[in-house]
Amino acid sequence: MAQIVSIIGITHNPFMPRLFKQPRRPPGCDKVIERIEMMRKKLDDAKPDVLIAIGNDHLHQFFMDNMPAFMIGKMEQYDGTFHDEIREFGLPSCKLAGDPELSDAIMEGAFDRGVDFAYSNELTIDHSIIVPMLFVRPEMDIPIVPILTNCIAPPMPRPKRFYEVGKAIRAAIDGLSTNKRIGILVSGHLSLEIGGPKQFERHLTDPNFDAAAVGWIVNGDIHSAAEGCTPEKLMKAGNMTTGYLNFLMMMGVANATKPSYAEGLDAGFPAIPFFSWDTA
Secondary structure (H helix, E strand, C coil): CCEEEEEEEEECCCCHHHHHCCCCCCCCHHHHHHHHHHHHHHHHHHCCCEEEEEEECCCCCCCCCCCCCEEEECCCEEEECCHHHHHHHCCCCEEEEECHHHHHHHHHHHHCCCCCCEEECCCEECHHHHHHHHHHCCCCCCCEEEEEECCCCCCCCCHHHHHHHHHHHHHHHHCCCCCCEEEEEEEECCCCCCCCCCCCCCCCCCHHHHHHHHHHHHHCCHHHHHHHCCHHHHHHHCCCHHHHHHHHHHHHHCCCCCCCEEEEECCCCCCEEEEEECCC
16 A cells, blocks of 8 residues: 655745855845755655655746646656756756656546546656755655646636645545555745735745644644635735645645644745645
């Protein structure tokens, strides 16, 4: 029987890898690096055979003319990082091994549970998966099953649907006959502004939303999360706060259980999310 040995939720902010290397980085960076190292150790201790990496495409692979709500990759190997991310953020290009057998099994299991994934055999992944991997597994030596959500291009799936899809993923994994140890790596945001007037303000974008958003996960309160994550409320908190919806899928994978660690870190700029379940 398959076993989920770790669940980690973390930022995919593409500015951070370069920021961390600067000799005169903001003082709050040390706190962020400390938490990242903690998450890296948690994953290393869990010793997963494969990672289900949940993120979202940023209009690189898909655009408004073809935007799947939820999509799974099923390839032997994935190219990572698009040219503009290399140019603008200094992210490395990379290749990550896949696990198409597990991709197929999760997709089939989700079909049986009312979730119809789109799928791709020609998928390039962007910073929503590359940056978390750089943080918690920079060796890039664990095969991945990438799952991409549409949490940025309206119309988007409803908040509760993210949770339901996460529950279906968990049920599909629990029903597998394989003995693989499976880690779940999810990336998203708390309140965040990109390209708007609040982007470079050196404080939390919306501390009230951040506190509530962490609390929903700690309490497994999907009903309050669904009410608090309407498009209007998310946009009010910051124009890219919709990235938080990925964490509702994470809640579903975790069966709404209490995490072993949950924090919206105030490091002097928009809050940095850190969540983990040490399921083993």
